[in-house]
Amino acid sequence: MASLLNQIGAVTALNVRSIPQRGWMSVASVVAVALTIAVLLFFLALSNGLSQTVKGSGADDVAIIIREGSNAELNSVVTRDQLSILTTGPGVAQRQGRPSASGELLVIVDGVKRSTSTNANMPFRGIGAEGLALRRGVRITEGRMFNPGTNEIVVGAGLLREFSGFEFGKSIRLRGTTWQIVGVFEAPGTVFESELWADIAVTQSLFNRPNVYQTMRIQLSSPDAVKAFQDWAKTDARLNGLEVLSERAYYARQASQSSAGFMFIGLVLGIMMAIGALAGALNTMYSSVAARSAEIATLRIIGFSGWAAFFGTMVEALMLSAAGGALGILLAFVAFNGRTTSTLGAGFTQLVFQFQLSGGIVFAAIVMAIVIGLVGGFFPGIRAARQRPQLELAAQ
Amino acid sequence: MTDLIRLTDVEKNYTRGKEKISIFDKLTMRIEQGDFVAIMGPSGSGKTTLLNLLGGTDKADKGAIEFDGKRIDNLNEGQLTAWRAANVGFIFQFYNLMPILTAAQNVELPLLLTKLAPKKRRENVATALKIVGLEDRAKHRPREMSGGQQQRVAIARAIVSDPKLLLCDEPTGDLDRTTADEILGTLQVLNRDLGKTIIMVTHDAQAAKFAKRTLHLDKGRFEQAELAA
Ligand SMILES: Nc1ncnc2c1ncn2[C@@H]1O[C@H](COP(=O)(O)OP(=O)(O)OP(=O)(O)O)[C@@H](O)[C@H]1O
Ligand SMILES: [Mg+2]
Secondary structure, eight states, rough: HHHHHHHHHHHHHHHHHHHHGGGGHHHHHHHHHHHHHHHHHHHHHHHHHHHHHHHHTTTTTTEEEEEESSGGGGOOOBHHHHHHHHHTTBBOOETTTOOOEEEEEEEEEEEEEETTTOEEEEEEEEEOOOTTTTTOOOEEEEEEEOOOTEEEEEHHHHHHHHESSSSTTTTTEEEEEEEEEEEEOTTTTTTGGGGGGHHHHHHHTTTOOOTSSSSEEESSOOOOOOHHHHHHHHOOOOGTTTEEHHHHHHHHHHHHHHHHHHHHHHHHHHHHHHHHHHHHHHHHHHHHHHHHHHHHHHHHHHHHHHHHHHHHHHHHHHHHHHHHHHHHHHHHHHHTTTOOEEEOOOOOEEEEEOOOHHHHHHHHHHHHHHHHHHHHHHHHHHHHHOEEEEEEEEOO | EEEEEEEEEEEEEEETTTTEEEEEOOOEEEEEEOOEEEEEOOTTSHHHHHHHHHHHHHHHSSSEEETEEETTTTOHHHHHHHHHHHHHEEEOOOOOOOOTHHHHHHHHHHGGGGGHHHHHHHHHHHHHHTTTTOOOTTTGGGGSHHHHHHHHHHHHHHHHTTTTTEEETTTTTTSOHHHHHHHHHHHHHHHHOOOOOEEOOSSOOHHHHHEEEEEETTTTTTTTHHOOO
């Protein structure tokens, strides 16, 4: 046993120290693994960042009411009558003598993406008087909140970073009306940071959607009150066709929809590239075994076992793929982790979020690198182990 | 003297495509402990094949091969590998040193197959290098040495684990006359002073003179059968 470890150690050292003799080939296979890992990480971090942002948007003691079967707010409808009925439900929090609820309408306006100077759809949300209070993570960081009943807008900091046209203090024209940007708000890690907010009544009238709401948000007394509120809403025929969810549950559902796509692309691309990298690794290792065939035959004649030849090849492959994996992960951290980006969120409007690597994602990348190394070393390793220990083979 | 090696009715065939090529048919030979045998013969007569059979790097199809009174022809691959490590030292025409290892590291390779502690390994390596007269070249790499020096390192590697048998396939085939004679002299010393049994394949009649006796192999048979047996 000790002898086998000695043997493996010696053969591995021989392999590894002779890597420079196959320099370019080894470098190429390291780079192939690195690129594969980086691409995989790119999409997983994208998917994770998106999912975290969407999920982070929801509170669990706020109920959101949409039309049943609407995947996005844009195709939901809640009427004014339903709105007033909903505010009479159990557990609705009161603020200054009024129910803490906000009927909302989301419309799309044009913005310009800074990085590409292309037009993009911006979500423009009309919110009720309680809309700001309902979102606890939101802070006005510049200027002030819009005044109810005026053509004033506050803009999310994330949107401002990525898109132009809505700078603080600016007057802009939307649908033939002049609007004033009076404030900037921050809502770190949520979808709201990608939105423009204005008064609901003004939004309804100037965008020509009188009395139309898409969603309603209601502050409930506690997370437990959501269930009671849901049960109550089911019993009222006038609320038929509406779905009541906690805000958290709503965004969790959205998150899985929007991030699943990227996850899928990431995995498909990752696996395709992994196959390419694997082919490269196999090629490198088969050449390594071929280049060392006289050496392997000599060692086998001297009395080294086939296992030593196998493991030596295996370890060389694993070292190359580990180097590639480490390089890929480094690349991911330097090139895009934490970078802000935007993509089409639910409802075809832009959503700003950050690439976010996680322990689990890095682990997945490490596993992929190891698998490439194991498979890439296994078959050439078998060839090395099968190399017959004969004199004429050693003489090449 | 006792026999170190005894071959009885050994058959060896190769198949090339569908064709069966018989290399040895009922080959019988004995080699005594402490002998130094040169084997000569035309190309393709089976010299290397014979060394492979004697050294356990290839298997006979039929017949018995005994080493030191024990049969080795029925050992499995793993047992044969371990047997080789313990009993046979190989010397090749092209030295077959690992280019990235120093002389000492090359010589140490067979000792990695033993249970010897590193310190003891280093001592044995030093002794082996001293025997071949290269104690001052321990840290040199093969490409920094002449062909003759490289072959000496290879000889040190072959004897470092103290095997009874040395098998040499054209050990001087790549060397000039003077260097060849020095190497052959070293082999003689190993045979005479350390009692190594040596079997050496060579094309060179001059080289064969360093051996105690010469066997001529032709088409898988020894010309003087009585000498071999
Ligand atoms: N693995 C093999 N498969 C098929 N034929 C083989 C194999 N090894 C050797 N032979 C054949 O067996 C015969 C004897 O080969 P061997 O290498 O023993 O000859 P040799 O006497 O060492 O020749 P040389 O002096 O050229 O080294 C040759 O005809 C050779 O072609
Ligand atoms: Mg030969």
